[in-house]
Structure formats: C-alpha cells, structure tokens
Amino acid sequence: MSAEAAGVLPQAATAVRFEDVHMAFTAGLRxxxxxxxxxxxxxxxxxxxxxxxxxGSGKTTAxxxxxxxxxxxxxxxxxxxxxxxxxxxxxxxxxxxxxxxxTRLPPFLSVRHALFTVGRVRGLRDRALxxxxxxxxxxxxxxxxxxxxxxxxxxGQARRAGLAAALVTDPPLLILDxxxxxxxxxxxxxxxxxxxxxxxxxxxVLIASHLLGDVESTCTHVAIIQTGRIRLFETSERLLREARxxxxxxxxxxxxxxxxxxxxLGVRFEPSRYPGLVRLIVEEPEHELIGRLAAxxxxxxxxxxxxxxxxxYLEMTGGDSD
Amino acid sequence: MRQYLTxxxxxxxxxxxxxxxxxxxxxxxxxxxxxxxxxxxxxEMLQEGVRYDIATRRAAAVLDSYADQIRQGAVMLVLVVGxxxxxxxxxxxxxxxxxxxxxxxxxxxxxxxGALAIFVLLGTLVVHVGYAIAAHxxxxxxxxxxxxxxxxxxxxxxxxxxASFALSLTRPSVVVYAILAGVPYxxxxxxxxxxxxxxxxxxxAVxxxxxxRTIENAGLLFPKIEALIxxxxxxxxxxxxxxxxxxxxxxxxxxxxxxxxxxxxxxAYRRHDFGSRIPTK
Numbered sequence: 001m002s003a004e005a006a007g008v009l010p011q012a013a014t015a016v017r018f019e020d021v022h023m024a025f026t027a028g029l030r031x032x033x034x035x036x037x038x039x040x041x042x043x044x045x046x047x048x049x050x051x052x053x054x055x056g057s058g059k060t061t062a063x064x065x066x067x068x069x070x071x072x073x074x075x076x077x078x079x080x081x082x083x084x085x086x087x088x089x090x091x092x093x094x095x096x097x098x099x100x101x102x103t104r105l106p107p108f109l110s111v112r113h114a115l116f117t118v119g120r121v122r123g124l125r126d127r128a129l130x131x132x133x134x135x136x137x138x139x140x141x142x143x144x145x146x147x148x149x150x151x152x153x154x155x156g157q158a159r160r161a162g163l164a165a166a167l168v169t170d171p172p173l174l175i176l177d178x179x180x181x182x183x184x185x186x187x188x189x190x191x192x193x194x195x196x197x198x199x200x201x202x203x204x205v206l207i208a209s210h211l212l213g214d215v216e217s218t219c220t221h222v223a224i225i226q227t228g229r230i231r232l233f234e235t236s237e238r239l240l241r242e243a244r245x246x247x248x249x250x251x252x253x254x255x256x257x258x259x260x261x262x263x264x265l266g267v268r269f270e271p272s273r274y275p276g277l278v279r280l281i282v283e284e285p286e287h288e289l290i291g292r293l294a295a296x297x298x299x300x301x302x303x304x305x306x307x308x309x310x311x312x313y314l315e316m317t318g319g320d321s322d
Numbered sequence: 323m324r325q326y327l328t329x330x331x332x333x334x335x336x337x338x339x340x341x342x343x344x345x346x347x348x349x350x351x352x353x354x355x356x357x358x359x360x361x362x363x364x365x366e367m368l369q370e371g372v373r374y375d376i377a378t379r380r381a382a383a384v385l386d387s388y389a390d391q392i393r394q395g396a397v398m399l400v401l402v403v404g405x406x407x408x409x410x411x412x413x414x415x416x417x418x419x420x421x422x423x424x425x426x427x428x429x430x431x432x433x434x435x436g437a438l439a440i441f442v443l444l445g446t447l448v449v450h451v452g453y454a455i456a457a458h459x460x461x462x463x464x465x466x467x468x469x470x471x472x473x474x475x476x477x478x479x480x481x482x483x484x485a486s487f488a489l490s491l492t493r494p495s496v497v498v499y500a501i502l503a504g505v506p507y508x509x510x511x512x513x514x515x516x517x518x519x520x521x522x523x524x525x526x527a528v529x530x531x532x533x534x535r536t537i538e539n540a541g542l543l544f545p546k547i548e549a550l551i552x553x554x555x556x557x558x559x560x561x562x563x564x565x566x567x568x569x570x571x572x573x574x575x576x577x578x579x580x581x582x583x584x585x586x587x588x589x590a591y592r593r594h595d596f597g598s599r600i601p602t603k
Contacts, residue, residue: 068421069595069596070595071595094424096422096424098422100418100422104419105419106336106414106419107415108339109335117332118423120325121420122423123324125324
C-alpha cells in the first residue's frame with residue numbers, strides 16, 4: 001500500500017509544525033524543569049529531519065507532544081496543517097508510524113501477533129492484512145523473528161520489530177525516537193540502512209537522536225534543539241557544505257620542526273592542538289598545497305577527517321552534554 | 323467495532339498474563355478452601371447419625387454460608403483485579419504503544435474495561451454455575467431465581483470494577499486500593515470508633531458530635547456494593563416476598579458513590595500525561 005493509498009493528505013507545505021510549544025515538569029516541591037521553551041519548527045513534507053540535542057534538551061518531550069502523550073501547556077502542534085486536540089484526530093489514523101525509545105511492542109505477544117494486531121487496529125482485514133504484514137516483514141527484515149515473543153528479543157531485534165510495526169500501512173509520516181540508541185555498531189549500520197531505504201518523496205521522517213553519525217548518514221535536514229528551543233534548522237547538505245568551507249583550511253597538520261621551511265614557502269600556519277605539530281591555514285586547493293609540501297619532502301603528520309555534524313553540533317550547543 | 327475487539331483481545335491477553343492476577347485469585351481460592359474444609363469437618367462431626375431432612379437443611383445452611391463468603395470475597399477480588407490492568411499496561415508500555423496507533427484514550431480505556439468485563443463475566447459464571455448446580459440438587463434454588471441472581475451479581479461486580487478501573491487509569495494500583503478499600507474499610511471505621519469513644523472535657527460535645535458525623539458522612543462517598551448483592555437468590559417482586567423497604571435508596575446511593583469515582587477517574591484520565599515525568603499544571 002502506498003502512502004497515497006492511505007488517503008489524500010491535507011494540502012499543507014509542512015507535515016509537522018510546532019508553534020511556540022511550552023512544556024514544564026515538576027517533581028515534588030522542586031523547581032519546575034522547562035523541557036520546551038517556545039519550540040517552533042516546521043518539518044517540510046518529504047523531509048527526513050534529524051532532531052539533534054544533548055540529553056534533556058527536549059527531543060522526546062517534543063515528540064510526546066506531537067503524539068499527544070503529553071499536552072503542551074502553551075502553543076500548538078499541527079499535523080498537515082491541522083491543529084491537534086486532546087487525541088490524534090481520526091483523519092491521521094493510519095498516517096503515522098511511531099517507534100519510541102522506551103515503548104516496545106506488547107512484550108507478551110509474538111512479533112507476528114504484534115504486527116497483526118497493529119494491522120487490525122489500523123483497519124486492515126483478511127488478505128489485505130496478510131499482504132501488508134508480508135510486505136513490512138520483508139522490508140524490515142524480521143522474518144526470523146516472527147514466532148519469537150517480543151519480551152525475549154534483543155534490543156536491536158526489538159527495534160527492527162518496532163520499525164516493522166511502524167511501517168504497517170506505509171504511513172506518510174514516520175516518527176523515530178532514538179531509533180538506534182543502545183545498538184552495537186553492526187546493528188546500528190543495518191538499522192541506518194533500513195531507515196535510508198525509507199526515504200521517499202511522499203514520506204516525511206522525524207528522527208530524534210543524539211547519535212550524530214546516524215543523523216548525518218540518514219537525514220536530509222538537521223534541527224538542533226537545546227534547552228527546549230530550536231537553535232538551528234538547515235538541510236544537511238547545506239550545513240555540511242558550509243561547515244567544510246569554513247573548516248577546510250584547518251585540516252592539515254605538519255611537524256612544527258618544519259616551521260621555518262613553511263615560512264619560506266609562504267605557507268601560513270598556527271599552533272595545532274596536537275603537541276609537536278602546527279596547523280596549516282589552507283589558502284589554495286588542498287591537493288596543490290600537499291603537492292608543494294611533497295616537493296620539499298614535507299609529509300603531513302595528520303590530515304583531519306572531513307568535517308562532520310559533530311563540529312557544527314558542538315559549535316551550536318557549546319559542547320553541552322546535559 | 324473490529325478495532326475495538328482487537329484491542330479488547332490484546333488487553334485480555336495482557337490481563338491473564340499478569341502474575342499478580344493469579345496470585346490474587348490463588349489467595350482468595352485458598353481462603354475459601356480453608357474455610358470450606360474447616361466447616362465441612364465440623365458438619366461431618368455434627369451430622370453423624372442425623373435424619374435426611376435435617377442433613378439436607380444443614381447442607382443448605384452450609385451452602386448459604388459459602389455463598390456469603392463468596393459474596394464478600396468477590397467484591398474485594400474484583401476491586402483488586404479492576405486496578406491491575408491499566409497500571410501494568412502503562413508500566414510495560416502497552417498503553418503508550420496503543421496510543422501511538424492513533425487510538426483515542428477513551429477507546430483505549432473502553433478496550434481495557436472490556437477485557438476486565440470478560441474476566442468478571444467468566445469468573446461470576448464459573449462460581450455461579452458451580453454453586454447453582456449444588457444448590458439445585460439440594461432443592462434450595464429455583465433456575466429462574468438463579469438466572470436473575472447471576473445477572474445482578476455480574477452487574478454489581480462490574481460497577482465496583484468500573485470504579486476501581488477508572489481510578490487506576492491514572493494512579494498506581496496501591497493508591498486505588500488505599501482509596502477504595504483502605505479508607506472505607508479500615509481508616510473510617512477506625513476513626514469512627516475513636517470519635518464515638520472520644521470523651522474529653524476540653525473539647526465541646528458539639529465539636530465531638532460534628533467530628534463523628536463528618537466521619538460517618540465521609541463513608542457515604544465510598545461504594546459498598548456488597549450491601550446490594552443478594553446472590554445467589556433473587557426473585558421478581560411478589561406479594562409473598564416484599565422487598566427490603568429501603569433498597570431503592572440504598573441502590574441509588576451505592577451506584578452514585580461508584581459513579582462518583584468513575585467520573586473522578588475519567589476526568590483525571592482525560593487530563594493525564596503519559597510521560598515519565600509529572601508536568602506542571
């Protein structure tokens with residue numbers, strides 16, 4: 001079943017809109033914790049948005065507000081241009097697939113039963129139901145897990161089963177909260193492959209994560225949230241291009257012993273954060289500079305890996321981890 | 323409707339898998355069994371050499387005492403089980419999972435209550451059929467009476483289940499037990515005893531009377547459905563069997579008290595946030 005087949009979407013430029021959303025929590029007599037302080041963000045139709053932020057920045061709270069698990073104290077959330085009330089409105093039925101960080105499929109069901117339950121709740125019957133379950137099982141690659149109880153699945157397997165459930169009826173909006181948190185490297189890679197395969201013109205995906213590498217490899221847009229506000233919202237491509245442009249001249253480090261030679265060559269440099277090295281300020285194409293150095297038998301001691309979202313993220317959040 | 327039935331089935335499976343459910347049922351079963359054994363031994367000793375009609379009458383009396391135990395045990399059991407399903411499904415994420423499938427809160431609660439109603443229905447049916455067969459053999463229960471009695475038994479237990487369940491939609495089981503069982507059966511009787519025996523020269527009599535009245539009236543806010551349950555016998559009104567004079571008022575009061583807690587529970591549920599932290603109001 002395609003996203004279009006699930007129903008005609010309301011005409012709106014954005015799939016999700018948060019408008020000045022506020023949410024505060026209390027614990028006993030302690031001071032309230034403001035999880036969201038006027039969160040405003042538009043998620044364009046068809047975008048894969050990575051919502052990045054340190055622990056406690058408000059990612060999960062924002063998603064809980066979107067799903068009406070929490071009711072914002074102020075502000076509004078819109079889905080395809082429609083404001084949300086106390087419950088998700090009936091017209092979005094079958095249009096949202098959700099994989100939350102701390103919510104698994106019912107632990108007492110087998111994966112097969114859980115998927116069929118999801119299909120039935122979403123209105124599928126008989127042959128259509130079986131066909132749809134076969135499709136999501138193949139897509140999420142959970143064939144081997146079908147007869148196992150959810151309670152005995154490993155974290156990675158439970159995530160894959162959860163994603164399969166989220167994909168039932170091929171919803172045009174997918175919400176994934178920390179989808180690959182706690183997975184080992186190979187499971188993460190496999191999971192990210194799966195998420196990448198879900199990109200489509202009509203499907204919007206919102207991924208909350210603090211794993212920058214995952215967001216970088218899967219998302220078309222990046223939103224950085226800090227202290228309950230959006231600090232940056234940009235396409236991943238533009239963000240990285242900008243970051244690389246700014247940071248390209250800082251990539252090459254050479255032994256400080258060759259400083260005098262560098263000066264004679266007219267290559268500017270500055271102290272490196274690595275002991276015994278200096279960092280070159282690159283003012284010409286990188287390969288030309290390396291060629292000139294090679295001619296003088298200067299071999300770079302360290303060429304930094306290309307700029308990633310990490311540097312942008314750290315710059316935006318000031319390295320805040322909590 | 324199909325979506326609702328799917329959810330009822332989901333929560334039925336959730337309920338019958340609760341270990342706590344079977345522990346509660348086991349405890350009630352053991353208590354009843356011990357009582358039965360003790361009474362049987364006593365009756366056996368007493369009935370040695372007695373006539374058939376006297377033995378039958380004694381057996382009927384024993385059966386009646388069992389019914390009395392079941393009546394009281396059933397109310398407490400249903401109150402306890404009523405508050406199991408919603409808190410445990412919130413805890414293991416089943417509630418949140420169902421809500422993320424675009425199921426409304428009211429439908430979710432209705433499905434959970436549907437599963438609970440099935441449990442009460444099956445439980446009362448098993449108890450009732452077992453009792454009715456024994457009573458019918460002794461000739462002390464008419465089938466029509468038995469049928470009517472079961473319907474009222476089931477309906478009244480469902481009322482107390484509803485009150486317990488509604489409160490448990492937002493509160494842990496222990497809190498529900500404290501409110502619906504702890505306050506009316508423990509706290510208020512204790513306070514009432516204290517207030518009635520309270521004699522102090524420093525406190526005016528009018529104040530002591532006001533305290534006693536307040537405690538007494540506070541008790542009216544809590545349903546005591548067992549007062550209405552006449553299981554295992556209930557007959558249509560006939561001139562030969564006049565009704566208990568104040569049963570209508572009594573019934574209205576108990577049902578209103580149960581409805582009060584249902585309304586409070588649903589009101590809180592409507593405003594409840596399903597997060598791990600408590601939002602500021």
